[in-house]
Amino acid sequence: MGASQSGRVHKFQELADKTGFSIEQIKNLHSRFTYLTQDEDTLRREHLENISNLAINPIRRQIIEAFFDKRNLGENEKGCLQEISFEEFVTVLSFFRPPKPRIPDEEMKNIRKEKLRFLFNMHDTDNDGVITLDEYRRVVEELLSSYETIGAETAKAISDGAMLEVASVTVGQMGPDEFYEGITFEQFMQILQNLEIETKMNIHFWNLDTTTMKCGK
């Protein structure tokens, strides 16, 4: 008991150093992980689909996929996992950690790049490094999916318009024979540079709902 406890604490410390969370936050996340997986060791898609809050979210499929996407876990591979461990869970969540207050601009730029990379991976479902029109269209359709009266026409129109905007902003004049493949990561960063991702894409990591957890470990 004692050995496993200290071993776990040691592992938490490692995780904390790697991802930037505090020990307290890692403990809370561990409790949450245990709750979600019903005390198993690995998290699967079904566990996430059981969360009631997520069921009404229009983009839940992409959110769930993001947890199992290898590109977010720091490896240079592509593809998906079927189940993830606690470490990988925390790694994905670390993309949403608010940045520390006084950090130099360079680091802030890196953080922004990482968060935008996360978003990009969420859109680029076929892993080819480019967001094509189809993928973007799907994103818009999902966003509008909660409104039953909106047809596919409108989603198509909006995504077309958005792609055109990206093209005109990033590429400018194109020759008559060129055509626009899709949004690359650099272009993605360019069009969203005014969104201040590093301040917006954060959530607080305290006040986790620990009331419904089982006690005893």
Place this chain on the structure above:
Amino acid sequence: MKMLLLLLLLGFGCGLVFCDQNTSDPHGRRVFPVLSINYDYVQMPFEVSLWILLASLMKLGFHLIPRLSGVVPESCLLIVVGLLVGGLIRVMGKNPPVLDSQLFFLCLLPPIILDAGYFLPIRPFTENAGTILTFAVVGTLWNAFFVGAALYGVCRLESGRLASFDLLSCLLFGSIVSAVDPVAVLAVFEEIHINELLHILVFGESLLNDAVTVVLYHLFEEFAHAGAVTAGDVFLGVVCFFVVALGGVMVGAVYGVLAAFTSRFTSHTRVIEPLFVFLYSYMAYLSAEVFHLSGIMALIACGVVMRPYVEANISHKSYTTIKYFLKMWSSVSETLIFIFLGVSTVAGPHAWNWTFVTITIFLCLLSRVLGVVGLTYIINKYRMVKLSGKDQFIVAYGGLRGAIAFSLAFLLSRDDFPMKDMFLTAIITVIFFTVFVQGMTIRPLVDLLAVKKRKQSKCSINEEIHTQFLEHLLAGIEGVCGHYGHHHWRDKLNRFNKHYIKRCLIGGERSQEPKLISFYNKMELKQALMLLESNSSANLSTAVTAAVPRQRSRKTLNISKEREEEIRKILRANLQKTRQRLRSYSRHTLMPDAEDDDWSETLLRKQRVEMERKMSHFLTVPARRESPPARRAPVESDSRALAARPSVLISISDETSDGPRESRGRKPSVKFALDAEEQKLPRCLSDPGPDQLPEEDEEHIHQTD
């Protein structure tokens, strides 16, 4: 220019003196008066109009003087004008009018607050609501008690006239002088264009501290009557605060809902739509004032609640009317307030006391700085985006006092407060100090400290998509983490809004329209009209690029729904670039709005005629007629749409391509347009995009929040 202003002042002063002359002149039998003067008949409206006219002419004058408006904020200039006018009147032997508190609170203040509340940027406000509330409530309380207690201490130490000040009077004075004034803050901050966060912090604080000020003011006034203070009274005071604040908000919300509901049925009487907005808001303010609730909070709540629903219901013209009227009234009000402040300074009885005044100014500054620093230290523990030292400095430095403090002091009765004159003098000095010294120096300080300025953000469909995507993503991640945070509740509120409230309050099919769609439609419409605007003076017969037009025709045609649909269709096929407008919360410069309804119809017709001529250029390109989508309309409008589209394209390629590239640039655009709906995917995106033009932003698109 200066001579003109001087003459104006002179003429005005004469006019005022002339007002008071007695014109009745009875004798026994008189000749039939061919021409007679009866000034009494029109005196009141005449004087009011003359004042307003003077105020507006002053504003005009300031902006004509080239360098002045860049250095000195308008509020300072207006106070100086007020001083001059007051001096002039006194020189003529009359008593200058003092800023009547009833006039101020019932007529001059509501338009400014309504303007502020109606156009309040909701998203930054709710994101920083906790911070704003803390500054407003805790900060104001701290200021009031610190200034009051310290002043009392000083008065105790000082012998002489000050010794008669008791604790309650000092506390009352502290509560009056410590409230940050929305009018002054608006007047100064609008001209310096700092970033959104700081603007909303200071401005939000100035709006919300009204509740605290009202409660403290009435509390101390009552206690001064009663004499002794018990613990029960203090407790009641705290209860009173909640009643005042929440009651004001509820009154405002009720009236807001009523206004939204009424606007649902106004589709047949579009002309009086703006009137409902104004009347309901004013009634909210007055109803709150009846019960001594916070009128300002009622007004803000009313504006905030009714805005999304009213805007979905009313016509575009009514929206423009509301916007222009609110800006106009609030601008005039603000000008009048500052001029009157100047005049009242000359008028009122003054009791100058060096110690009192200097100590007051010093204490105000000190308490403000201490309060901001202390509160920020606590708040930063709970904020994700911490407030830096620079931010704190701007927040502290932006705590300007204004006419509300003066009017509140003016309302004091002289029996209970024999030192009222001294209070008034001190308050006027504080106001002058903050408006002149702080107002004038804040702009160079902002530049010196390199505070982030307001970003001219683009009106971009990509940003809108991703903003919404982020909202859902963050709500989802919060769900995964089991954390019921900001995003979770906002999501719930949006869903509740969509399912229940929007169904009731928005008429017709607009209630089912998601935000993204309305944003996209608005943007398309705006771009279509802007392209048409630029097209109107583009010389179609030559290939020379045309300058952007500055004058517009003044026809007023009604733009029907079908025309709107057409324009949207044009855009959907041709969404090339986004020319945008400067986002501005400024009251003084309204965005040069495209006069949407006016000339688009005539232009479309004109283009069709010119198009017939131009068509010969494009005989090589197969002009495939676009198959009209199922939901659409008469053939005539289709042909017009078809004819109009290439002309729009031509204007674009005219503007962007020059010389040799022209022919190459033109053909692909036309090919693109005509093939848009039918071509395969990759080709569809072959966008020979135009160059970037300077981009500006349109305010009301982003306000549909």
